[in-house]
Amino acid sequence: DVVLTQTPVSLLISLGGQASISCRSSQSLVHSNGNTYLHWYLQKPGQSPQLLIYQVSNRFSGIPDRFSGSGSGTDFTLKISRVEPEDLGVYYCLQRTHNPLTFGSGTKLEIK
Amino acid sequence: EVQLVESGGVLVQPGRSMKLSCAASGFTFSSFPMAWVRQAPTKGLEWVATISTSGGSTYYRDSVKGRFTISRDNAKSTLYLQMDSLRSEDTATYYCTTYEWWGQGVMVTVSS
Numbered sequence: 001d002v003v004l005t006q007t008p009v010s011l012l013i014s015l016g017g018q019a020s021i022s023c024r025s026s027q028s029l030v031h032s033n034g035n036t037y038l039h040w041y042l043q044k045p046g047q048s049p050q051l052l053i054y055q056v057s058n059r060f061s062g063i064p065d066r067f068s069g070s071g072s073g074t075d076f077t078l079k080i081s082r083v084e085p086e087d088l089g090v091y092y093c094l095q096r097t098h099n100p101l102t103f104g105s106g107t108k109l110e111i112k
Numbered sequence: 113e114v115q116l117v118e119s120g121g122v123l124v125q126p127g128r129s130m131k132l133s134c135a136a137s138g139f140t141f142s143s144f145p146m147a148w149v150r151q152a153p154t155k156g157l158e159w160v161a162t163i164s165t166s167g168g169s170t171y172y173r174d175s176v177k178g179r180f181t182i183s184r185d186n187a188k189s190t191l192y193l194q195m196d197s198l199r200s201e202d203t204a205t206y207y208c209t210t211y212e213w214w215g216q217g218v219m220v221t222v223s224s
């Protein structure tokens with residue numbers, strides 16, 4: 001199975017600051033069709049996960065441009081700029097390139 | 113507005129069965145692969161199963177293979193998860209998802 005290693009486990013960021021979360025894969029996430037199926041989700045307290053970024057760097061509908069994704073192959077990053085109170089929660093990466101699908105273990109973002 | 117509404121969660125004894133349903137609306141259900149993802153209390157997200165748009169292809173994580181069955185009724189815009197031979201480690205909130213959109217989740221507790 002593909003293992004996604006997320007770091008850090010937790011982040012304490014000031015309002016208006018920047019956060020960076022890493023997701024490293026145990027194998028390449030480039031599909032045979034050339035696409036890379038690495039997505040990012042935010043699970044706010046008491047809520048279902050919500051899609052932020054799909055296929056590495058594409059923002060989902062309604063997601064502000066404060067959120068950006070980058071990376072390739074086995075190394076991916078989610079950046080959140082100008083952190084706002086509603087950004088708190090747990091961030092997960094998900095790979096859909098290989099079966100079984102696997103999630104990272106999560107990064108908890110707290111606001112100072 | 114996209115809605116995914118799960119139902120069927122309850123307390124069940126180990127070894128018994130349960131069927132979850134997910135009613136979809138606000139999008140063309142038959143055009144989207146669908147999945148179940150679960151989250152044990154205080155834990156991270158775990159993919160359970162995926163079904164193709166037609167229902168002709170299904171995929172499961174190893175720990176549920178042979179015990180869980182994912183299915184769909186495109187005429188009713190409904191996704192199902194038949195869970196047999198339930199174990200205590202199946203205790204979790206189960207989410208129905210297209211990967212873009214998520215339901216609110218339904219709690220399944222397996223305990224004697």
